[in-house]
Amino acid sequence: MTPAPDTSAPDTPAVRAAVLERIGDPGPYAETRPIRIRELGLRPPGPGELRVRVRAAGLCHSDLSVVNGDRPRPVPMVLGHEAAGEVAALGAGTEGRFAVGDHVVLCFVASCGTCARCLDGSPALCERGAAANGAGDLVGGGRRWYAEDGSAPAHHLGVSAFAESIVVSADSAVRVDADLHFEVAALFGCAVLTGVGAALRAADVRPGERVAVFGLGGVGLSAVLGVRVAGAERLVGVDPVAAKRDLAGRLGATDRLPGGADAVAAVRDLTGGGADKVIDTTGSADVLAQAYLATRPGGTTVTVGLPHPDRLLSIPAVTLAAQERTLRGSYLGSGVPARDIPAYISLYKRGLLPVTELLSGRLSLDEVNEGFDRLASGEAVRQVVLM
Numbered sequence: 286m287t288p289a290p291d292t293s294a295p296d297t298p299a300v301r302a303a304v305l306e307r308i309g310d311p312g313p314y315a316e317t318r319p320i321r322i323r324e325l326g327l328r329p330p331g332p333g334e335l336r337v338r339v340r341a342a343g344l345c346h347s348d349l350s351v352v353n354g355d356r357p358r359p360v361p362m363v364l365g366h367e368a369a370g371e372v373a374a375l376g377a378g379t380e381g382r383f384a385v386g387d388h389v390v391l392c393f394v395a396s397c398g399t400c401a402r403c404l405d406g407s408p409a410l411c412e413r414g415a416a417a418n419g420a421g422d423l424v425g426g427g428r429r430w431y432a433e434d435g436s437a438p439a440h441h442l443g444v445s446a447f448a449e450s451i452v453v454s455a456d457s458a459v460r461v462d463a464d465l466h467f468e469v470a471a472l473f474g475c476a477v478l479t480g481v482g483a484a485l486r487a488a489d490v491r492p493g494e495r496v497a498v499f500g501l502g503g504v505g506l507s508a509v510l511g512v513r514v515a516g517a518e519r520l521v522g523v524d525p526v527a528a529k530r531d532l533a534g535r536l537g538a539t540d541r542l543p544g545g546a547d548a549v550a551a552v553r554d555l556t557g558g559g560a561d562k563v564i565d566t567t568g569s570a571d572v573l574a575q576a577y578l579a580t581r582p583g584g585t586t587v588t589v590g591l592p593h594p595d596r597l598l599s600i601p602a603v604t605l606a607a608q609e610r611t612l613r614g615s616y617l618g619s620g621v622p623a624r625d626i627p628a629y630i631s632l633y634k635r636g637l638l639p640v641t642e643l644l645s646g647r648l649s650l651d652e653v654n655e656g657f658d659r660l661a662s663g664e665a666v667r668q669v670v671l672m
């Protein structure tokens with residue numbers, strides 16, 4: 286057990302941070318402005334923690350899901366969870382693992398390495414990491430942000446990437462090569478890890494298979510890249526936004542569909558009776574049901590989507606047994622981030638994962654409300670805040 290961090294001695298000057306103040310505001314966020322840029326205090330890193338100077342942070346649907354209430358979290362909260370930066374200060378006990386100046390990608394579950402799930406080889410399901418994330422705390426206990434009014438804003442997924450500097454558990458950081466641009470490195474923390482992991486590890490796509498991907502945002506397009514790396518013969522990309530379908534085509538989708546009521550029949554038609562593997566990235570329980578029905582008997586449906594906790598999935602129950610189907614969820618790429626992030630970066634460096642194609646805009650911290658409008662409308666794939 287890590288000793289409780291010393292949170293008594295604030296030493297960092299005020300840090301500019303994007304703080305979500307209210308959940309469930311209607312859009313456009315450029316007008317309702319649920320996220321406010323505030324100057325916050327940041328306590329020094331405790332034992333097992335790092336202070337990181339954030340350089341790039343992506344806007345992800347999981348942030349938007351907190352803003353719109355689909356993923357209820359405590360507020361005020363410093364949002365953001367997909368990021369890359371430089372280690373700026375070392376908490377006690379981290380000296381052997383990190384050095385000041387190291388470039389790191391942040392990971393949105395701090396896995397402890399000792400709980401039952403970590404010992405099972407499922408660090409994405411770390412019990413301590415999940416509890417801390419739900420509470421808006423760091424895994425070492427409590428919060429490192431403090432505000433003038435005496436409140437302690439929550440951390441988002443142990444990262445809180447939309448801030449100039451952050452304190453994180455060292456277990457949230459993966460060291461990466463310093464020659465990688467920060468805006469590219471950031472993508473590996475969520476979109477690429479989640480999407481490529483869904484294709485290569487959860488769906489275990491094999492050469493020659495027929496695959497469909499529902500939802501072509503940052504995660505879905507990363508799944509497309511992963512499916513292509515795996516050597517699928519047919520790759521159907523499904524999304525209502527034409528520009529995203531076009532991009533999927535450039536990244537390797539052999540067929541594109543706009544979705545809607547005909548999507549199941551159309552995927553079945555294109556794949557000779559149903560895809561071997563279908564990956565759903567939409568966060569919609571109804572689309573997940575479509576993805577399931579578009580999978581062939583004996584096939585595997587994988588979802589990385591996070592619908593509102595009240596939403597139920599409706600599928601013909603008999604088909605699971607009678608058609609030997611597999612339906613599985615995938616979180617954090619269904620792997621080990623400290624191993625998988627460097628592996629996927631290696632694929633990128635060899636030209637096999639052209640993730641820079643996902644970048645659709647660069648923002649300043651002051652523009653995150655506008656950025657979430659573009660994400661919600663489907664206009665943007667991956668926008669990155671540079672700091």
Ligand SMILES: [Zn+2]
Pocket residue numbers: 345346347348366367475476
């Ligand atoms: Zn994300």
Ligand SMILES: [Zn+2]
Pocket residue numbers: 396397398399400401402403410411412413414
């Ligand atoms: Zn654990």
